[in-house]
Amino acid sequence: MIALYLGIALLLVVAAFFVLLAIRRHAPADADNQLHRSAQRSFYRQRQAELAADRDAGLIEDNQYQELVRELDRQLVVESATEVPSKQRVGQRSLIVILAMALPLLAILLYGQLGYHLDLQLRSLQREIVEQGIDEARWQRYQDLVADILARRPESGEHLVMMATLFRQQGDFAGALPYYQRLEALYPNDADVLAQLAQARYLLNGRQVDEQTQALLNRAFAINPQQATALGVLGIDAFAAGRYSEALKYWQSLLQVLPPNSAEAGVIAGGIAESKRLAMADGELEGLAVIVTVNADLGPTPAGVLFVVAKSADGSPMPVAAMRLPLSAASEQKWPVTVYLTDSDVIRQGKVLADFPELVVSAHISLAGTAIRRAGDWLAEPVSLKADAEASAIALTINAIQAAK
Incomplete structure (x- = not known):
């Protein structure tokens, strides 16, 4: 709620600024108008005296004098009519003050009507839930607050x-x-x-x-x-x-x-591993089970990703199939791990595992999570498997660490 009160205070400060600005803008105008009216009256009296002197000296006739006086009066009326009456200016200032004060009040009323103050309460409750957890009472308060907000802003x-x-x-x-x-x-x-x-x-x-x-x-x-x-x-x-x-x-x-x-x-x-195992058991899918273990002498398993890769024995660097498996924390990771390489994992377009006469299967734990081996990665000795072999599973043991080049 502190943010709401600060917002209200800011709106009132802005309103007060505009009120003072309007008053300051009108104050010089009032002074100018007063000087102008004083100058008009002085000119009027001086001109009247000049006309009377001209008449007394016989420079103008009496009827001419009367005509010039009427013209002087008409000119004074016209010039006075162009001035903004003082009462009207006061009314304008009052209107500005009213509008300047009303706008923040209207904004505050609209803020409350649309329920934005409830958002502040909701954020406060969310912080409370994060810090202290959620219980039945907080959950009910949360529901009530959001329901109230949605009633106002569906x-x-x-x-x-x-x-x-x-x-x-x-x-x-x-x-x-x-x-x-x-x-x-x-x-x-x-x-x-x-x-x-x-x-x-x-x-x-x-x-x-x-x-x-x-x-x-x-x-x-x-x-x-x-x-x-x-x-x-x-x-x-x-x-x-x-x-x-x-x-x-x-x-x-x-x-x-x-x-x-x-x-x-x-x-x-x-x-995915379980789907492969069951699909292979049902004869829906051809594949190979790769059972990976880690030599206990290496110590706790590092955080990383296990890669199992099958390549063609003809020396081509492009893998035939590959699988990556994120490892659990060292204290939770259990060995051995079984990874299934199936026809669905073959990277080469239009090929299946049986299309390759001999495969070389390897495994490594990447500390950086990349397929390319780097210094510090844990390695298994590769195993070769011919296509006509009857084995449906092979075993790999991770027992070495990649040395720096």
């Missing part, structure tokens, strides 16, 4: 997003749904809004993609083919239905748009 997208997000974070998708629906009406071409609404409908509908939910996802993809929420929903739906190759397609696309070392990327990478 098209405030910012506050609709606040409510939808809070309900979603608490797992209350029924509570979030009406806010997403209002957001869709306001922003029908926003891919994020459409995808969030589709996700809420999907979870409320027993994790089923009905026609309306599919239509929302289609609209989101038409706007943004890489929309993360939509890719996640369709991946989960396909996996739950046993369509593992389809789930793999969605999740591989999703992994490309997630921050490389984020927790979300780690979860999706795990989902």
Whole structure:
């Protein structure tokens, strides 16, 4: 509320400035008018005396004298009529003062009517929640404040997003749904809004993609083919239905748009590995399981990214297939890790793993998160595998550290 009071004080200071400016501008004008009127009266009296002297001296006739006096009177009336009456000037000053004071008051009234003072209370409550956490009482206050703001400004997208997000974070998708629906009406071409609404409908509908939910996802993809929420929903739906190759397609696309070392990327990478394993078990997908372990003598695993790369034994530097897996913190990372290289991971256009007579598979942990090995990276000895080998899995052990060149 301090910011509100400071704003009111600032408005009043601005109003007072304009009032003083108006008074100062009119003060010199009043002085000039008084001098002008005094000069007019002196000239009038002097001219009257001159005309009377001319008449007494016989220079003009009496009828001429009367005519010249009337002309002098008419001239005085005309000049006086061009002056702004003092009362009128006072009225103008009063009007300026009233307007200058009324404008900030009207602004304050409008500020209150639209509920902007509630935004200050909301920000204060948000800071309180960040510092002390959210409980039932704070959550209820939050809802009441935002509901009051939306009652005054029903098209405030910012506050609709606040409510939808809070309900979603608490797992209350029924509570979030009406806010997403209002957001869709306001922003029908926003891919994020459409995808969030589709996700809420999907979870409320027993994790089923009905026609309306599919239509929302289609609209989101038409706007943004890489929309993360939509890719996640369709991946989960396909996996739950046993369509593992389809789930793999969605999740591989999703992994490309997630921050490389984020927790979300780690979860999706795990989902991709499981989809590959199940698709291979069902015969939907051909591939190779690469089991990676770390020699305990190297010490705690560093933070970084595990790369598993398959290259052709003919010496071509271009990989045939590659996988990257963000590693958990050293205290949480568990070994061994199984990575699946499948036909869906083949980089070379139109090729599958079986098209290469012999593959050389290697693994390394990159401290910088890059595919190119650098000093300090942890390495495994490469293993060769012929295409006619019956093995469906190979093992790699990381037991060396890349030396500086």
